[in-house]
Amino acid sequence: MNNPTDMLTAQQRQDIIRHSLQKRHKTERRLRWAGLTAITIAISFLVILISNIFLNGYTALLQSELQVEMTIPKAELVDENGDLDAARIMTFNWNGLVKKAFRKKFPDVKGMMDKRSLGDLVSDNAGYELRLQIEKNPELMEQNLFWIKTSDDVDMYMKGRLDASLPEKMRRLDDKQIGWVDQLKEVSEIRKVFNTGFFTTADSREPESAGILGAVVGSAMALMVTIILALPLAVMAAIYLEYFARPGRVTDLIEVNINNLAAVPSIVFGLLGLSVFLGFFNMPRSAPLVGGMVLALMTLPTIIIATRASIRAVPTSIRDAALGVGASRMQAALDHVLPQAAPGILTGTIIGIAQALGETAPLIMIGMVAFVVDVPTSITDPATALPVQIFIWSDSAERAFYERSSLAIMVLLVFLISMNLLAVILRRRYEKTW
Amino acid sequence: MRFSHILAGLALSASLVGVAHARDQISIVGSSTVYPFATIVAEKFGQSSGFKTPVIESTGTGGGMKLFCAGIGLEHPDITNASRAMKSGEAELCASNGVEFQEFIVGNDGLAFSNSNASANFEISIAHIAAALAAELPGGGKTNISNAAMSANMLTSWAEVDAFVANMGGASAGLPDQPISIMIPPPTSGTRDAMGSLFMKAGWKKLGLDGDGYKNLREDGKAIEMGENDALIIEKLVAGPEMFGIFGYSFFDQNRDKVQASVVDGVELNFDNIASYEYPGARPLFFYVKKQHMGVVPGMKEFISEFVSEKAMGMDGYLFPAGLVPLAEDSFAEQVEARNSL
Structure with missing residues (x-):
């Protein structure tokens, strides 16, 4: 009877409880409020980041073109049989043709310097791109009207990213050039169209012809190598560790090492790739094969850990039953446990691969951070990867690359989000609960 | 499976596809x-x-x-x-x-010593640049005795740099009381080496100093080492009107709407002055x-x-x-x- 509460009246006891309850509710509200604030801050940062990328990048979906009237001198380009002659097409001065035709629009422009700055309104790659079109479709030679790409500076002006109110010497286009573009605008001989080239070409030094196809293909090849190497190795390692390895110091050591490896900075794998794959095995620099191998080393621990977790989630009764009816340990693992664990393994793999897709650091060391114009056709061809392309463009002096890197970030985000979405869908659909 | 097994496996697959490649x-x-x-x-x-x-x-x-x-x-x-x-x-x-x-x-090419268009344009000498960046100066830069012992650079503003250069017998450039903050290229960069010889070494000499003290740059946060990313320097210059950046001419040329180049030793940074090597940062x-x-x-x-x-x-x-x-x-x-x- 020493407990003081026993001596209180019922009323007093209720008061105490009510008071402490109030206090507890208050703490709970505070905690909830703090959590909400944290989430709000996080979401608003995300919104700011994504909208910033979007606002910088959506204009790269459009490309300015101007209309030029010209006749292509067919006679100079075909051989005796009337077929296109590859050598003649290669040596023909396409840029000269395009620029000359464009200058005809402004017959009043005289003088070397003025003519030159007029020619600067046209993309330096316009002639080359015209040549590619004609090589693909020789019938175009009969045509007289062509839409050709403008230079990146004109493109920036058309998109409102070049401030015409700045003093002349602080702009990339002078007053005359802006005047010419405005004239073209009035007669609508300059237009903005969807920038298909961005998705169908590889890198270029001219922003108006730079695209991400090379980087996308490079990333896809590297990730393919990563999956082919990492997935079977990781699954085998996980099965071995779960079912075959005898518990002991060695197994513990391996386990600790795998967990540690998952946290090793990715640049270290790049260094490993440089010294082992390039240095020792003399593999090609800048190749998606080596990139994929380095990324495989990086994702291996992630997939092993995910696989082990999903194997462990399969009830032992399934394995016991298999062993009970006479299956070997291997049969039990491969035929009975693994299929049940597959959705979890797949999810882990996709998340690991998504992580690898966003990596740049290890690729620097093995030379995948490079200017590569040709779309790679095999895994030993030089290539870049998506995040690397973003890095290269963001480091370029030309302003037009800025919007392109933002658009490339959006493309990368779309890939990442769809991969993660796929992981969620697979998990929802095939996950079993016992 | 041990990690070495994995490596061996990878190496095996590598040797199958990789080695016989021709570039x-x-x-x-x-x-x-x-x-x-x-x-x-x-x-x-x-x-x-x-x-x-x-x-x-x-x-x-x-x-x-x-x-x-x-x-x-x-x-x-x-x-x-x-x-x-x-x-x-x-x-x-x-x-x-x-x-x-x-x-x-x-x-x-010419090394641009530039800052944001939003700030005042500097007319500066290489002696100023060297004094602003060196790790050690006579008397830390705070004394007018040129044979004072070397000690850590204590100059914090351009006005102080100006006073120091004047004390060392150089011409005052009338620089404002603005804190020193200069973004410099990384040590692996050739631009850094060019900066070392064209700005630091020559500027050191102009200050009337001997020895190779110009080789060490201050590490108190006034000189900020950047990566091989000049676009980032431009962004930072725009964001920080008090900052200066050192990079190649082509980057300056492409970003004239954002940054301006300081006049160095009375010479403007432009094509002609680089071609004639009158600009001290030409290389x-x-x-x-x-x-x-x-x-x-x-x-x-x-x-x-x-x-x-x-x-x-x-x-x-x-x-x-x-x-x-x-x-x-x-x-x-x-x-x-x-x-x-x-």
């Missing part, structure tokens, strides 16, 4: 300052020659030299770009690996070709002919609009001669 495009590494020019040439070359477009990595001059001099064979690059001449140590490395090379001068840009790879990698000779030509490097060449300052005629003739002798 059919030129591989170029090196300076980030030469990179924009080399990539333009490479692209034109790929479009017009029928050869594959060379692959170019921007590794910095020092990094490029290391890769270039590592040896002969297709796993090593064929060409390295450099924003300074090859150092003797690098030449020794090349020699010890049996690499024979030919040097080419591409054109000229040549180089590339080095591995002689043993000539004729081994397809298109080497053709690529060099494309680069070292009037139509690329000349006054009316396509590198001019990208910010490359053409060589003087006699120097260009030397390059052509070297090209023809390859």
